[in-house]
Amino acid sequence: MKVVKFGGSSLASGKQIEKVFQIVTSDSERKIVVVSAPGKRFAGDQKVTDLLIECAERCLLKQNPLEMLAAVIQRYATIAEELNLSSEIITEIQADLEERLNGDRSKPERFIDRVKASGEDNHAKLVAAFFQEKGVEAYYVDPRVAGLVVSDEPGNAQVLPESYERLYSLRERDGLLIFPGFFGYSKEGEVFTFSRSGSDITGSILANGVKADLYENFTDVDAVYSVNPFIVKKPKEIKELTYREMRELSYAGFTVLHDEALVPAFRAGIPVQIKNTNNPSAVGTRIVNERDNTNGPVIGIASAQGFCSIYVSKYLMNREIGFGRKLLSILEEFGLSYEHTPSGIDDISIILRENQFDMEMEGEITRRIKLELHADEVKFEHGLALIMVVGEGMRHNIGTMARASKAMARAIVNIEMINQGSSEVSMMFGVKEVDEKKAVQALYEEFFFPVVTV
Amino acid sequence: MKVVKFGGSSLASGKQIEKVFQIVTSDSERKIVVVSAPGKRFAGDQKVTDLLIECAERCLLKQNPLEMLAAVIQRYATIAEELNLSSEIITEIQADLEERLNGDRSKPERFIDRVKASGEDNHAKLVAAFFQEKGVEAYYVDPRVAGLVVSDEPGNAQVLPESYERLYSLRERDGLLIFPGFFGYSKEGEVFTFSRSGSDITGSILANGVKADLYENFTDVDAVYSVNPFIVKKPKEIKELTYREMRELSYAGFTVLHDEALVPAFRAGIPVQIKNTNNPSAVGTRIVNERDNTNGPVIGIASAQGFCSIYVSKYLMNREIGFGRKLLSILEEFGLSYEHTPSGIDDISIILRENQFDMEMEGEITRRIKLELHADEVKFEHGLALIMVVGEGMRHNIGTMARASKAMARAIVNIEMINQGSSEVSMMFGVKEVDEKKAVQALYEEFFFPVVTV
Structure with a gap:
């Protein structure tokens, strides 16, 4: 049925x-x-x-x-x-x-x-x-x-x-x-x-x-594409992807299907077939719980603009129990939700969606972080794009990061931020918005149309 | 004087x-x-x-x-x-x-x-x-x-x-x-x-x-070495490095000088010269506030074992304001300090020093995260090593990540975690402890003795 x-x-x-x-x-x-x-x-x-x-x-x-x-x-x-x-x-x-x-x-x-x-x-x-x-x-x-x-x-x-x-x-x-x-x-x-x-x-x-x-x-549309067709012409169609891949791609801009809508079907383990009313003979894209790895490590690349980062540095930050928690509490009091928190030893960057705040709030947040956490430096950086490179196949595929970062280096894109945890089926890169397009094109070229490089 | x-x-x-x-x-x-x-x-x-x-x-x-x-x-x-x-x-x-x-x-x-x-x-x-x-x-x-x-x-x-x-x-x-x-x-x-x-x-x-x-x-010792001499024989000596580089390297195992000892000199902007009593004519290593970039992007590589990660996943985590803060609060109640928190959309990994807790605490933490945060999955992973690749020169050097990750791929090392924020002078990789040595050797070879690859 x-x-x-x-x-x-x-x-x-x-x-x-x-x-x-x-x-x-x-x-x-x-x-x-x-x-x-x-x-x-x-x-x-x-x-x-x-x-x-x-x-x-x-x-x-x-x-x-x-x-x-x-x-x-x-x-x-x-x-x-x-x-x-x-x-x-x-x-x-x-x-x-x-x-x-x-x-x-x-x-x-x-x-x-x-x-x-x-x-x-x-x-x-x-x-x-x-x-x-x-x-x-x-x-x-x-x-x-x-x-x-x-x-x-x-x-x-x-x-x-x-x-x-x-x-x-x-x-x-x-x-x-x-x-x-x-x-x-x-x-x-x-x-x-x-x-x-x-x-x-x-x-x-x-x-x-x-x-x-x-x-x-x-x-x-005939299918979910492996990359935004406005960035890469006639991109490869995805025949099968997992719920999880779908969700990772949706996060940064894939809008064919709102991923949360799939939750009830997902919970019951029912596959979802995306098809085109105007071209019903096209196979479409199937969203499943698990899939065979047939596409190489990467199934899709998505990107979205409109992010910013708050960079906070403080000497000996990593000795201070509770620093991160206090910092997040301040943002929470402003009703801000954040996306990621890459950190060094003495610094942490909070990546947020830019549409959440205005200049005034920005000043107030800077003031409070300096005052309450005695931070050495608090700095906002605007105009960031996040790029998600997604695929179940990269879970333990050695060298995927090397290929991705090399592709961006070839395109002369500076990587502002990388966030990759364990058990991931995605790699996330932060780049300047102006670099988004060429970064995505370079990644697509690397993972979908391999080219011989010197 | x-x-x-x-x-x-x-x-x-x-x-x-x-x-x-x-x-x-x-x-x-x-x-x-x-x-x-x-x-x-x-x-x-x-x-x-x-x-x-x-x-x-x-x-x-x-x-x-x-x-x-x-x-x-x-x-x-x-x-x-x-x-x-x-x-x-x-x-x-x-x-x-x-x-x-x-x-x-x-x-x-x-x-x-x-x-x-x-x-x-x-x-x-x-x-x-x-x-x-x-x-x-x-x-x-x-x-x-x-x-x-x-x-x-x-x-x-x-x-x-x-x-x-x-x-x-x-x-x-x-x-x-x-x-x-x-x-x-x-x-x-x-x-x-x-x-x-x-x-x-x-x-x-x-x-x-x-x-x-x-x-x-x-x-x-004659100087601070660019890498642990127990991992790479006769490694390059560092002539000059910044306080910040010193600190990043100290974080993961460089022990010639405990970096916090330098704070008073650092605050006064006084350079520190490391020299060898038994070979005083050796130039040694100078630690300064700023240095000229003469070494390429990387000045040193350090690594340390004894880390573990707590992986927490929950569907729609990123919609939940306060999730990260609550998670960190639980760890804080156990008196745990954490190092890094790489995150995906629906998951977050907390990297901690392993010596902080025992099996019992591990069970209790898992129980509380599941109970209080309704997490779908909580998983401990032990035996992680962190590798720091450090250098002021990598601040805006395009392609450093590509070189580092490619070197590790060549050595068949799987990267478990990457943490790189903005304004960084270091890249941090998490690998399994068994892979630490070959990863460090591969990185050293890449950044200090470039070899021609096919």
């Missing part, structure tokens, strides 16, 4: 939904279909979810939402028309939307969540109607009835453990099940949405709940 | 003291001579300081100390005889020792400190007597009179800031000043000794106090 999830662009138009129909019905193992709200049809188009959020916000500001509402209805109506569906489904959607917009506004965040979630909920109904129209036994599934119970955190709902047991009974139901993504119901029966990539999360939860053999995630 | 310090082996016999006399009098800038207690004359010989400690401990246990006392007196008597000194000096030393041993024993640690310090104190008197006998104007200096004031911590006295100003007046005194190393006096006038390398500390304090041009530290 497979759970199949389609993203917004895969369901943005009648033509796309016909592709979805072909894909789903071509494999009898595809039992549960998770549906997103209609996404963009072309660059500059608006996602239904964004229209719904604007609609809800207008209501809260006591502005007239009718124009936005009409735009939403129009999106569904266009799709229904393209699919030759009766207008009944649109009447139903309109009634549902009006009911939501006229609902209780005393808790604005919950109101927004209810309106937002309609994008998926109504689209699932529409898709189910289409499948039925085509003569397939298919049913819209109400997450409340199915038992997808979540915490009452608007925009950040967490699935509650009892959901899995309840969802298991979906296995017994006849026909194809069309399930709206992005939201669940609290114990009190209220709608709450997941965080970003919400439909991916729903699919992952369902795959776990019904103990699927595979969770297929259809999106608009 | 130079402050000159001689170690125990440089003053272990009459013959050695004659060498010292030649060295001191050959340069009129050598004004203050810091003297250690007589050291070993041959392998298996006993140091006077060790005899004195045993002597004091016997007194405290109410055992007869006379035999040990006689052995101490005998050492001085033999030296006096070799130098043709009158027996008067030995009578004086004997009286001093008896007075110390008959002193107040109510505070055992202070009693031991007083007895221990006599080794340097009496030897300074003997050396001064010999210089006078040779017709040189030389005076024993009493640290109390000179104003070397220290904190009242037995075996770990810290110099008090007012000492420096008081010691400055030594500049005005006539003749050569023979100053006993290893101890000072508290404000209450009691003797307290420094920690290990105590005479080095005295020399460093005096150099600062009198604002010397140079602090010469005579020992029994």
Whole structure:
């Protein structure tokens, strides 16, 4: 049994939904279909979810939402028309939307969540109607009835453990099940949405709940690439990677799939197949618990900008029990989360995401570290990029670091920071942002297209 | 003006003291001579300081100390005889020792400190007597009179800031000043000794106090070597290195000079010259604040065994503000100091010195980390060696990491850990202890004797 999830662009138009129909019905193992709200049809188009959020916000500001509402209805109506569906489904959607917009506004965040979630909920109904129209036994599934119970955190709902047991009974139901993504119901029966990539999360939860053999995630790319295609043209596609590799790559910029969305499937040991709705014959990328090493030490390279470091030096630092802990406590008091802390004997660098603080906080932090920890020097360095070189195969592969650092030396990139612990499946390099591109290109060349060097 | 310090082996016999006399009098800038207690004359010989400690401990246990006392007196008597000194000096030393041993024993640690310090104190008197006998104007200096004031911590006295100003007046005194190393006096006038390398500390304090041009530290090696001679035969001598390089090298095993002893000289910007009493024409090694880069990126390689790592992994660790701080707090509660914390996204390794804990503590730490931090995995790895590759020249030298890691790959050494922060003058590698020797040899070959590779 497979759970199949389609993203917004895969369901943005009648033509796309016909592709979805072909894909789903071509494999009898595809039992549960998770549906997103209609996404963009072309660059500059608006996602239904964004229209719904604007609609809800207008209501809260006591502005007239009718124009936005009409735009939403129009999106569904266009799709229904393209699919030759009766207008009944649109009447139903309109009634549902009006009911939501006229609902209780005393808790604005919950109101927004209810309106937002309609994008998926109504689209699932529409898709189910289409499948039925085509003569397939298919049913819209109400997450409340199915038992997808979540915490009452608007925009950040967490699935509650009892959901899995309840969802298991979906296995017994006849026909194809069309399930709206992005939201669940609290114990009190209220709608709450997941965080970003919400439909991916729903699919992952369902795959776990019904103990699927595979969770297929259809999106608009053929595969996960071994490197950012904006940095290296036509990079190698990854056929198979582990959850852990996926997560390491996601950390620094790979955005095909938000890695946390995979946790429920990961916990149940269910593989995830990334595929392209627009090119379903492409093999795609499979994310698994373990894989054979067939790619050499490195499977992918990812990078991200927007980091900075706080360098703190103090003579005899390493004799001082508690220095590191006190330093981290100060950052914690500023609400800062840090990424890494490479250290020497008398110094330590804290690597953080730059968007967390401003100049004023920077001065205040410097002051406190000097005052409270009697540091000799405190220095901020901005504009750092982190590069992750990832692969299960490098776990005990002698010489991978040599190859990586030599590649960067050839590209005349200075390595500002290296962080490599034991049991790692990745190497992390810090470089200046201006060097990011050439560093990544050099690493790609080294590990994917070996060249003869003098 | 130079402050000159001689170690125990440089003053272990009459013959050695004659060498010292030649060295001191050959340069009129050598004004203050810091003297250690007589050291070993041959392998298996006993140091006077060790005899004195045993002597004091016997007194405290109410055992007869006379035999040990006689052995101490005998050492001085033999030296006096070799130098043709009158027996008067030995009578004086004997009286001093008896007075110390008959002193107040109510505070055992202070009693031991007083007895221990006599080794340097009496030897300074003997050396001064010999210089006078040779017709040189030389005076024993009493640290109390000179104003070397220290904190009242037995075996770990810290110099008090007012000492420096008081010691400055030594500049005005006539003749050569023979100053006993290893101890000072508290404000209450009691003797307290420094920690290990105590005479080095005295020399460093005096150099600062009198604002010397140079602090010469005579020992029994020609120079600081670029690598441990037990690992690489006849390694290159280092002509000049910075304090910081010295400290980085000391951290992992270079023991010619205990780096903390240099702090007072370092603070005053006074260079330190390491020289060999037995080969004074050898240039030796100069330790300075800044140096010209003449050695390529690397100046030295040091390594030390006896480290272990605690590997902690937890899915989504990097989202959790305070995780690292809480982890370090637990270790702090066990009184553990840690060295480094290389980290990945979902894991962190804590590198610690292995001698800090036993199996029981290991189990307890594992239990607490799992319980309090809900870690997925906690794992100890023993038998790690740290290798430091040090050099001011690698600060912005592109390709040094590539050369180092390639050298280790050639030697088929797996790198367990790399820790390199910004503004570093060193690279740190963690390897298994069994790989230490071949890793260091490979690094030495790479940076000191470049070989052509295919």
